[in-house]
Amino acid sequence: xxxxxxxxxxxxxxxxxxxxxxxxxxxxxxxxxxxxxxxxxxxxxxxxxxxxxxxxxxxxxxxxxxxxxxxxxxxxxxxxxxxxxxxxxxxxxxxxxxxxxxxxxxxxxxxxxxxxxxxxxxxxxxxxxxxxxxxxxxxxxxxxxxxxxxxxxxxxxxxxxxxxxxxxxxxxxxxxxxxxxxxxxxxxxxxxxxxxxxxxxxxxxxxxxxxxxxxxxxxxxxxxxxxxxxxxxxxxxxxxxxxxxxxxxxxxxxxxxxxxxxxxxxxxxxxxxxxxxxxxxxxxxxxxxxxxxxxxxxxxxxxxxxxxxxxxxxxxxxxxxxxxxxxxxxxxxxxxxxxxxxxxxxxxxxxxxxxxxxxxxxxx
Amino acid sequence: xxxxxxxxxxxxxxxxxxxxxxxxxxxxxxxxxxxxxxxxxxxxxxxxxxxxxxxxxxxxxxxxxxxxxxxxxxxxxxxxxxxxxxxxxxxxxxxxxxxxxxxxxxxxxxxxxxxxxxxxxxxxxxxxxxxxxxxxxxxxxxxxxxxxxxxxxxxxxxxxxxxxxxxxxxxxxxxxxxxxxxxxxxxxxxxxxxxxxxxxxxxxxxxxxxxxxxxxxxxxxxxxxxxxxxxxxxxxxxxxxxxxxxxxxxxxxxxxxxxxxxxxxxxxxxxxxxxxxxxxxxxxxxxxxxxxxxxxxxxxxxxxxxxxxxxxxxxxxxxxxxxxxxxxxxxxxxxxxxxxxxxxxxxxxxxxxxxxxxxxxxxx
Numbered sequence: 042x043x044x045x046x047x048x049x050x051x052x053x054x055x056x057x058x059x060x061x062x063x064x065x066x067x068x069x070x071x072x073x074x075x076x077x078x079x080x081x082x083x084x085x086x087x088x089x090x091x092x093x094x095x096x097x098x099x100x101x102x103x104x105x106x107x108x109x110x111x112x113x114x115x116x117x118x119x120x121x122x123x124x125x126x127x128x129x130x131x132x133x134x135x136x137x138x139x140x141x142x143x144x145x146x147x148x149x150x151x152x153x154x155x156x157x158x159x160x161x162x163x164x165x166x167x168x169x170x171x172x173x174x175x176x177x178x179x180x181x182x183x184x185x186x187x188x189x190x191x192x193x194x195x196x197x198x199x200x201x202x203x204x205x206x207x208x209x210x211x212x213x214x215x216x217x218x219x220x221x222x223x224x225x226x227x228x229x230x231x232x233x234x235x236x237x238x239x240x241x242x243x244x245x246x247x248x249x250x251x252x253x254x255x256x257x258x259x260x261x262x263x264x265x266x267x268x269x270x271x272x273x274x275x276x277x278x279x280x281x282x283x284x285x286x287x288x289x290x291x292x293x294x295x296x297x298x299x300x301x302x303x304x305x306x307x308x309x310x311x312x313x314x315x316x317x318x319x320x321x322x323x324x325x326x327x328x329x330x331x332x333x334x335x336x337x338x339x340x341x342x343x344x345x346x347x348x349x350x351x352x353x354x355x356x357x358x359x360x361x362x363x364x365x366x367x368x369x370x371x372x373x374x375x376x377x378x379x380x381x382x383x384x385x386x387x388x389x390x391x392x393x394x395x396x397x398x399x400x401x402x403x404x405x
Numbered sequence: 406x407x408x409x410x411x412x413x414x415x416x417x418x419x420x421x422x423x424x425x426x427x428x429x430x431x432x433x434x435x436x437x438x439x440x441x442x443x444x445x446x447x448x449x450x451x452x453x454x455x456x457x458x459x460x461x462x463x464x465x466x467x468x469x470x471x472x473x474x475x476x477x478x479x480x481x482x483x484x485x486x487x488x489x490x491x492x493x494x495x496x497x498x499x500x501x502x503x504x505x506x507x508x509x510x511x512x513x514x515x516x517x518x519x520x521x522x523x524x525x526x527x528x529x530x531x532x533x534x535x536x537x538x539x540x541x542x543x544x545x546x547x548x549x550x551x552x553x554x555x556x557x558x559x560x561x562x563x564x565x566x567x568x569x570x571x572x573x574x575x576x577x578x579x580x581x582x583x584x585x586x587x588x589x590x591x592x593x594x595x596x597x598x599x600x601x602x603x604x605x606x607x608x609x610x611x612x613x614x615x616x617x618x619x620x621x622x623x624x625x626x627x628x629x630x631x632x633x634x635x636x637x638x639x640x641x642x643x644x645x646x647x648x649x650x651x652x653x654x655x656x657x658x659x660x661x662x663x664x665x666x667x668x669x670x671x672x673x674x675x676x677x678x679x680x681x682x683x684x685x686x687x688x689x690x691x692x693x694x695x696x697x698x699x700x701x702x703x704x705x706x707x708x709x710x711x712x713x714x715x716x717x718x719x720x721x722x723x724x725x726x727x728x729x730x731x732x733x734x735x736x737x738x739x740x741x742x743x744x745x746x747x748x749x750x751x752x753x754x755x756x757x758x759x760x761x762x763x764x765x766x767x768x769x
Binding site for chain 1: 483484487488492497498520521522523544549550551552555556558559638642643
């Protein structure tokens, strides 16, 4: 088992990573005797709820399973959870436990952030994406019909338990989507880690526990280091260190909006977004053309999409990216690389290169 | 004009207090050029929206007026506001302005706390209660059908503008309800201020600008000093300094729940709650009987209720107070005085005295 301690301004919390952790009650010792409530989804419930409750020493009846999927992230569901917690009389010193993927983590974290103005919560992520991404950074929230993650709060967990064995029941597509975020960390800040991923891709794809634990730990560690410099994404008006975590994401959001957040998984859209960010960085002369090709080849080898969906043309891309919330008062800002392994946030780049990138990726 | 600076852990913000401030654009200078959206209610809109927008230099069309009253504080309204802000494309560096009483302040502050994970907001309170109470402390939120203020966040304003002239259009009952909170500050922490209120009650009731400004300033100052010790009500598990601001409130919540939050104003319930807290403190021998009588006489002279509603009996009181969220894991905790002018939080008091207090206040 690996344990990473995330250092926040006023406290620290542990992320435990490894196989079989759900069956190790001693890791949940800090919660012993506290009033708990577990929220999960209907896919995860039959797989892991009982085991988690046994380790927590809590009543499996004090749990809610929501319908699975991104559509669960609504204020209406938040209201339902609030009612449930009030009926269960969860006090202000109670703890919410999120058992599931990123959707559950985001929703439950947000519920914990606003229930009685904030209670403690614990993350038990069961997807690779949630294990590498939502365990660190404190971003929680739900969607609005007019935009994804437009409603939310920063709220840090007390503890994260990432059991890599849960990835064995994860659909293959979701595993790969999580790998896209792992590759992102290599591309944005650690060339050595990118090399390691290239060398260990087969082990990762075979769910080798040791390889997974290292990939998750290194991703969380990098994210924690970046988040520590910019806990609320406020440094440089949102163009600071934390924004670099959005490498590929502005392109990805355009793809997700175009496909109405239904056909593509977030990580799949990020995979293509990473290809586009690499291509644009190379077009700008900020990284070698060969390095862009190398990233795209790795993403393709991981079984992830390297092209936007058919039908999304350059003009639509431009329009969809104009709506992105990363625009401050109207200027389009992108996370790019200069060179590979070093990311930067820029709104000062050649628009023609961006257009060429759109055209390249949207032509058949 | 009085300006009080509230010192927070990481920044400070000004509260400007005095007559005619809505017509002084220079006070709103820090907002110049930033994208704004104003939220108010239908009562306040025709009275002050145009004047505020002129001082802000903002378009009065970028405003929303909600139906007035406590029933506006719902997650459904939050969702509506979110939609409006997204359609108006308010960016993350935009500012929400709350123009109205406590309901608008709580709702708008919460919307600012969770819109795109938190944007800046400004309070322009137009009731005495909002001017003395919600300007300081950062508590924002909405109600759930199962409990008042059960959904919320801590979110501090950038600036507060308390124009005492707005109290001239305030219904008399609401003015008095605000006075109850002013009296609370004297009782909980400043005997000299309590003396001052006794001496200046007539001036306050006549809306004398100087007297009002002093009373508001002193209340905000006391609240700010208390909040600074305990920004998130977490010290001593919620029994720390900040909890003393709830003097009278546990009794008040029982009255409000009994009357379904419709017949009594919050400040009216607090007035009676203050009388009961004083009575109980005297019964416990923690303050002089004469001091309790003095408080009750002042509250009566201010035209505020000193008895709970007819029909609410001692047994119901006990039951209603058992539901109060200030109970940590099941123990009833009250804010009391020992002696008058010094508050404390205690769950260690003679239950028979509490019963005698209930009986005394609920007998005809």
